[in-house]
Amino acid sequence: MRGLxxxxxKGRAQAVSAVCALTVLSWIFSLASLLSAAAMxxxxxxxxxxxxxxxxxxxxxxxxxxxxxxVGSPAPAGYSLALWAPIWLxxxxxxxxxxxxxxxxxxxxxxxxxxxxIYAISGDPAGMWAEELRRYxxxxxxxxxxxxxxxxxxxxxxxxxxxxxxxxxxxxxxxxSLSLLIARWWQALLFNPGGFRAEFHSLRSxxxxxxxxxxxxxxxxxxxxxxxxxxxxxxxxxxxxxxxxxxxxLHAVFSATxxxxxxxxxxxxxxxxMSPLIGLILLIGLSDAWIDWRNRFRVAGTHSD
Numbered sequence: 001m002r003g004l005x006x007x008x009x010k011g012r013a014q015a016v017s018a019v020c021a022l023t024v025l026s027w028i029f030s031l032a033s034l035l036s037a038a039a040m041x042x043x044x045x046x047x048x049x050x051x052x053x054x055x056x057x058x059x060x061x062x063x064x065x066x067x068x069x070x071v072g073s074p075a076p077a078g079y080s081l082a083l084w085a086p087i088w089l090x091x092x093x094x095x096x097x098x099x100x101x102x103x104x105x106x107x108x109x110x111x112x113x114x115x116x117x118i119y120a121i122s123g124d125p126a127g128m129w130a131e132e133l134r135r136y137x138x139x140x141x142x143x144x145x146x147x148x149x150x151x152x153x154x155x156x157x158x159x160x161x162x163x164x165x166x167x168x169x170x171x172x173x174x175x176x177s178l179s180l181l182i183a184r185w186w187q188a189l190l191f192n193p194g195g196f197r198a199e200f201h202s203l204r205s206x207x208x209x210x211x212x213x214x215x216x217x218x219x220x221x222x223x224x225x226x227x228x229x230x231x232x233x234x235x236x237x238x239x240x241x242x243x244x245x246x247x248x249x250l251h252a253v254f255s256a257t258x259x260x261x262x263x264x265x266x267x268x269x270x271x272x273x274m275s276p277l278i279g280l281i282l283l284i285g286l287s288d289a290w291i292d293w294r295n296r297f298r299v300a301g302t303h304s305d
Contacts, residue, residue: 004035005186008042015043015055020062023080027070036080037087037179038186044091045187052088059084083175086110090180100184100199104177104241105209111173111237118165119230126229129164133157162229166236173237177244201252201294205245210289213238239282246285249293256297 008018022036040059044052060081064074086107094103118125134157181200188196213235220231250267254260271277284293 001186002189004039005042005190008039008186009046009190012043012051012055012058015039016058016062019055019059019084020066023059023063023076024066024070027076033083034175034179034182037083037176038182040084041087041091041180041183042186044088045095045183046191048095049088049092052091056081056084056088086176087179087183090176091183094180094184101203101205101245103180104203104244105206107173107176107180108209108238108241110176111169111240112234114169114172115165115230115233115237118169119233125165126158126161128161130158130161133161133164163232163236166233169233169237170240173240177240197255200248201255203245203248204292205241205285205289207289209238209241210286213242213286242282242285243278244285245288246281246283249284249288250281252294253297 004018008015019036019039022032022039026032026036040052040056043055060077063080064077067074067076070076089110090103090106093106094100097103122128184199185196188194188199216231216235216238220228220235222228223231251264254263257263267277287293
């Protein structure tokens with residue numbers, strides 16, 4: 001990874017070519033989009049917002065030409081810009097403030113804005129998602145054959161579709177956050193060895209974000225109908241901010257012990273089989289806004305972000 005980061009920072013042409021190549025690769029391997037966005041963010045983190053805009057413009061041209069060559073349309077560039085523009089904004093914020101927590105909160109804010117935009121554009125997002133889920137699952141439902149089973153699955157789709165807007169926004173928020181963290185890691189590898197570890201270990205969510213999340217949950221319980229649905233969907237992408245903060249706490253606390261790597265590996269393996277464990281990590285990140293777990297465990301080398 002250090003070699004890729006060094007190549008990106010050799011010059012503007014190298015940055016543009018790396019972004020274009022990773023974007024084309026993402027058409028085959030979707031996870032490459034994380035690296036594409038990180039490659040877009042790295043010049044912005046190091047050289048500022050203006051350089052990021054120039055790289056983004058040239059990369060959009062390159063992806064447009066690749067789109068014409070592969071699918072006969074420049075549309076892939078539009079899809080890429082939908083990812084590049086937000087990551088450029090977050091990287092510019094991090095470049096200007098040097099506050100990782102603010103930039104990740106900005107990612108959560110973009111996710112919440114996405115929720116509001118979907119509700120503004122679509123009068124009934126839940127109905128739209130329910131229809132999409134049914135269309136996707138129809139072949140499997142037909143194979144199941146049972147009328148009762150199909151009705152039960154249909155009701156489950158209807159219930160889950162009420163929260164799909166928030167889930168999609170949370171996925172976008174996590175994609176942006178992970179790409180930003182990768183870019184920050186690359187920057188540290190090149191210009192500040194060890195700096196990313198200290199910065200991530202000190203990551204904390206602001207108490208204002210925690211109070212906002214609790215307020216949204218209260219609104220979701222108190223309101224009925226669409227108001228409750230919107231509040232739940234706004235809370236979902238914001239919750240991802242506390243999940244990231246929770247992981248930062250765990251990394252900081254366990255890394256301060258002699259066998260921290262063993263415990264961290266165990267947590268990640270457990271998450272593969274016990275997904276509800278993510279709720280506990282969320283609570284750790286949320287409560288850290290007030291409790292500051294690292295100071296309670298006397299973790300050296302960490303500080304409040």
